[in-house]
Amino acid sequence: MRLINRKPGKPSATALAALPFAGIVIAYAVASHFRRLENPADKLLPSIEQMAATFWRMAFVPDRRSGDLLLWGDTLDSLLRLAAGMGAATLFAVIVGVLVGFLPYVRSTLSPFIASISLIPPITILPILFIMVGLGEASKILLIALGTAPVMTRSVAQAVMDLPKELIIKAQTLGASTWQMMTRVVLPQVLPNLITAMRLGLVPAWIFLISAEAIASTSGLGYRIFLVRRFLAMDVILPYVLWITLLAYLIDRLLLTLSRRAFPWNHMQGESL
Amino acid sequence: MSDRPKIAVQGVGKSYDGTVVLEGVSLDVEAGSFCTVVGASGCGKSTFLRMLLSQEKPDRGAILRDGEPIPSEPTEDRGIVFQRYSVFPHLSVEDNLILADEFANAPRLGRVFGAKRRKLRGTVDKTLEAIGLVGARKSYPAQLSGGMQQRLAIAQALLKKPDVLLMDEPFGALDPGTRVDMHALLLDLWRERGMTVFMVTHDIHEAFKLGTRVLVFDKRRHDPHAPQRYGATITYDLPLDRRKIASAPDARDLITQPTDTRPGDQDA
Numbered sequence: 355m356r357l358i359n360r361k362p363g364k365p366s367a368t369a370l371a372a373l374p375f376a377g378i379v380i381a382y383a384v385a386s387h388f389r390r391l392e393n394p395a396d397k398l399l400p401s402i403e404q405m406a407a408t409f410w411r412m413a414f415v416p417d418r419r420s421g422d423l424l425l426w427g428d429t430l431d432s433l434l435r436l437a438a439g440m441g442a443a444t445l446f447a448v449i450v451g452v453l454v455g456f457l458p459y460v461r462s463t464l465s466p467f468i469a470s471i472s473l474i475p476p477i478t479i480l481p482i483l484f485i486m487v488g489l490g491e492a493s494k495i496l497l498i499a500l501g502t503a504p505v506m507t508r509s510v511a512q513a514v515m516d517l518p519k520e521l522i523i524k525a526q527t528l529g530a531s532t533w534q535m536m537t538r539v540v541l542p543q544v545l546p547n548l549i550t551a552m553r554l555g556l557v558p559a560w561i562f563l564i565s566a567e568a569i570a571s572t573s574g575l576g577y578r579i580f581l582v583r584r585f586l587a588m589d590v591i592l593p594y595v596l597w598i599t600l601l602a603y604l605i606d607r608l609l610l611t612l613s614r615r616a617f618p619w620n621h622m623q624g625e626s627l
Numbered sequence: 628m629s630d631r632p633k634i635a636v637q638g639v640g641k642s643y644d645g646t647v648v649l650e651g652v653s654l655d656v657e658a659g660s661f662c663t664v665v666g667a668s669g670c671g672k673s674t675f676l677r678m679l680l681s682q683e684k685p686d687r688g689a690i691l692r693d694g695e696p697i698p699s700e701p702t703e704d705r706g707i708v709f710q711r712y713s714v715f716p717h718l719s720v721e722d723n724l725i726l727a728d729e730f731a732n733a734p735r736l737g738r739v740f741g742a743k744r745r746k747l748r749g750t751v752d753k754t755l756e757a758i759g760l761v762g763a764r765k766s767y768p769a770q771l772s773g774g775m776q777q778r779l780a781i782a783q784a785l786l787k788k789p790d791v792l793l794m795d796e797p798f799g800a801l802d803p804g805t806r807v808d809m810h811a812l813l814l815d816l817w818r819e820r821g822m823t824v825f826m827v828t829h830d831i832h833e834a835f836k837l838g839t840r841v842l843v844f845d846k847r848r849h850d851p852h853a854p855q856r857y858g859a860t861i862t863y864d865l866p867l868d869r870r871k872i873a874s875a876p877d878a879r880d881l882i883t884q885p886t887d888t889r890p891g892d893q894d895a
Contacts, residue, residue: 527789529730
C-alpha cells in the first residue's frame with residue numbers, strides 16, 4: 355500500500371506522538387549523566403532530579419528573602435500582562451478588522467496604514483515606550499498589544515473580505531442595514547477567525563512579554579530566567595522554559611476548545627490543528 | 628393588474644475591462660411570469676440576473692420595475708437564491724428563517740431575545756413543514772443535504788414576500804431526483820404567491836419544464852479576431868404554452884454549446 359494511504363491507529367498514533375518527547379528526554383538524561391561523571395557540580399546540564407527539586411522549591415517553598423512563592427508570583431504577573439495585552443489587541447482587531455473588511459471607505463482609509471504599521475518590528479518601539487510611559491506595567495502591556503494588534507486586525511479584515519458575497523447580498527434582500535449585517539452576519543462568522551488570529555498572535559505575544567520582562571521588570575517569568583542566567587542556573591531556566599511552553603500550550607488548547615464549543619458550525623468539516 | 632410590465636429592461640449593456648458581456652438587452656415581463664434564462668457559459672446570464680438584483684449596475688440602459696427605476700442596491704422586494712452560499716452557515720435552520728423578522732424588529736442589534744425569540748421561532752412551523760425540515764430545525768446548514776439547503780434557501784428568500792424572485796442556477800448542484808422534487812416545490816410556491824420569477828439554469832429541460840417564457844442569451848455577432856468585442860443579448864424569447872412542453876427537445880438547437888456546460892460551472 356502507498357505510504358499516503360497508511361494511517362496509524364489510535365494507540366500507535368499516541369505512541370508515535372510520545373516518541374520525539376521521549377527521545378529528547380533520554381538524549382538530555384544521557385548527556386547530563388556523562389557531563390556529571392566528569393564534573394559532579396556541572397551547571398550546564400543539571401540532572402532531571404535536581405531540576406525537579408529546584409522547580410519544587412520555586413513553587414512550594416517561600417523565598418528566603420521575600421517570603422513569596424516565586425513560581426506562582428512570576429506566573430501570575432506574566433499572565434496578567436499577557437491577558438491585558440492580548441485583550442486590548444483582540445478588542446482592537448475585532449472592531450477595526452470588521453470595519454476595514456466590511457466598509458470600503460474605512461478600508462481605503464486605514465488598510466495601507468495598518469499594513470505599514472504591521473511592518474514595524476515591535477521590539478524597536480520598546481525603548482520609545484519606556485521613555486514615554488515609563489518602565490511600569492503599561493509599557494509591557496502596550497508592547498504586546500502593539501506587536502500583535504496589526505497582524506490580528508489584518509487577518510480579521512481578510513476573513514471579513516473572504517465571506518461569500520452571496521451572504522451579504524442575501525442579507526440585504528432580507529432587509530438588513532449595514533449595522534445589522536455587521537452584528538448578525540459578519541461578526542459571528544469571523545469570530546472563529548478571531549480565535550485563530552489570537553492563537554497565532556499568542557506566539558509573538560509571548561516573545562514580547564518575555565523580552566519586556568527581561569529588559570525592565572522586577573517580576574515575571576521572563577524576569578526570573580534572565581535574572582538567574584547570571585548564575586548559570588540552568589536548573590531554574592530549563593524548568594521555567596518548560597513551564598512557559600506548557601502555559602502557552604494550555605492557552606492554545608483552551609482557545610481551540612472554546613472555538614469548538616461556541617462555534618460548532620465552523621468545525622463540522624475537516625480536521626483542524 | 629395594469630398593462631404596465633412588471634419588469635422592463637431597456638437597452639441594457641454591460642462590459643468589464645473592455646470585454647462586452649451584454650449589449651442591447653430589452654425585455655418586458657408581465658407580472659406572474661416565470662422566465663427561465665439559458666445560454667452558454669460566460670454569456671452574461673448571471674450578470675443579467677445580478678443587474679435585476681442591483682448587485683451590479685448596467686453601463687447603459689435602464690431596468691424598471693412597475694415603471695420606476697429599480698433601487699440602486701439589493702432590496703427586500705427582490706428575493707434571491709444562489710447556487711451556493713445562500714443560507715447563513717452560523718445559524719440553525721430556524722434561526723435562518725427568523726433572521727428577516729429579527730432585522731425588522733430589532734433595528735439596533737438585529738437580534739431579539741428571550742420570549743420574543745421563542746415566539747418568533749414558533750412562527751416558522753408552517754414554513755418548516757412546507758419545506759420538509761421540521762426534524763432539522765435545530766441543525767446547522769452544514770448538516771443538511773444539498774437539496775435541504777436549497778429548500779431552506781428558497782424559503783428564506785421568500786420571507787419578505789418579494790414580488791420578484793431571482794434564482795441563479797439554484798438546482799445546479801443537486802442530483803436529478805432531488806431536482807424534480809425541488810421543481811414541484813418551486814412551482815407550487817410560484818402559483819401560490821403569483822411572483823415574477825427569473826431563473827438562470829444550465830439545464831434546458833428544466834428551463835422548458837418550469838418556464839412560461841424561455842430567454843436564450845447568445846452573441847448575435849462574433850468577431851473571431853476580437854472575441855471580447857461584442858456582447859450577448861436575448862436571441863430567442865419563447866413564450867411557452869405550458870401544454871406544449873413536448874416540443875422542448877428541439878430547442879436544444881437554439882443554444883450554441885449546451886453540452887459544454889455542467890452543473891457547478893461558474894459564469895463569468
